[in-house]
Amino acid sequence: EAAEKGGFDHFMLKEIFEQPNVVKNTLMPRLPLDQDEILLDNIKLTQSDIEKFKQIYIVACGTASYTGLVGKYLIERVSRVPVISEIASEFRYREPILDENTLMIVVSQSGETADTLAALRMAKKAGAHVIGIVNAVGSTIAREANDVLYTWAGPEIAVASTKAYSAQLCAMYLISIKIAMELGKIDTNAFKALREELYALPDKIESILKQSHKIKALADQYKSSKNIFYIGRGLDYAVSMEGALKLKEIAYLHAEPYAAGELKHGPIALIEDSSLLVGLVGQEELFDKTVSNIKEVKARGAKVLAIALEGNEAIEKTADEVIYVPRTHWYLTSILLNIPQQIFAYYIAVGLGHDVDKPRNLAKSVTVE
Ligand code: G6P
16 A cells, blocks of 8 residues: 555555646646647537527536536636536536536535435436536446536545546636636637647645645644634635635634624634634635735734735735645646645644545545435
8 A cells, every 4th residue: 555655654645746747647638739729528509509508507426526626717707607606416406597508517526425426317307417627537427427527536535536637627717718618708819728728737746735734834823723614705605614614624723614704794703812714715806805804803812814916915914824736827826825724734633643645534436315
């Protein structure tokens, strides 16, 4: 097993460090530099097929469901098609409106999650078109979806998902950009600018991984926090959900994500001196708004760790500690902001002496309801 871990202490850390390659493998074959289009493997959707979709659902469980939330923000903002991002176990029991004008995107690492599969079957039965973003080749969801876009993350051994999530985000970027191009919402120049930034992601992830010593020191410093709040707005809010989940899964710490603007409507009552706030500030146009929410929490005694874009050093006036990630196109910030969260959760779990790769009570693939 030591050999399989390739010199890393845990599979989770190995998988975190595989992300530059995973991102390359998922993106590059679909983004040829000599053509100004995205090649989505065997997906045959034409412009008129895409124009027909009046409603998009993105359905998944756990970490994969946060890919859906990112997809919702991106598709609605750029393509102006209504998107509902939903957890599969809720979707399947609420009689959602589905017909042949519906596109469903299901997201699953294993391709075997029972609730996600049930949602897919419901949608197909109602005549909807289903695209699967799947990691496990030949899995049930990959076979049953009308189309599949594989995330080339390779086998993910650690129960807590890291590289598969980054690959899912890449697949979601590709599908959402493709939809926008077919609907005439992104022109060739805008596409080229995005493609250039997509190509730059592996090196940018690499540069975040180089900060892991600093992040480990922060994890040691904050591992005895009692309540941890992750906050952000817009795309950052979607990322905060994954950050909090990772900490719950492997560090067994009470961590909750909140939309930054919603704090004052209740959660702020929980803040005390032992609380830690992880503030995500990756959305340029929402920077001041989120910073003012961070100030409200800090004033009530919490310590603040911010994850921010390089160049936004103004955050240092408010946060106790800051981890910077490289700047990219706004469309792609989510993947970069999440990497420090993975490393932070990993080192907290290690510091607390937990079985990082096999956390208690969790299964890698949930094939029962
Ligand atoms: C389990 C795993 C999670 C995963 C979720 C969805 O709960 O522990 O890490 O996010 O299932 O799995 P899927 O294979 O459908 O992505």
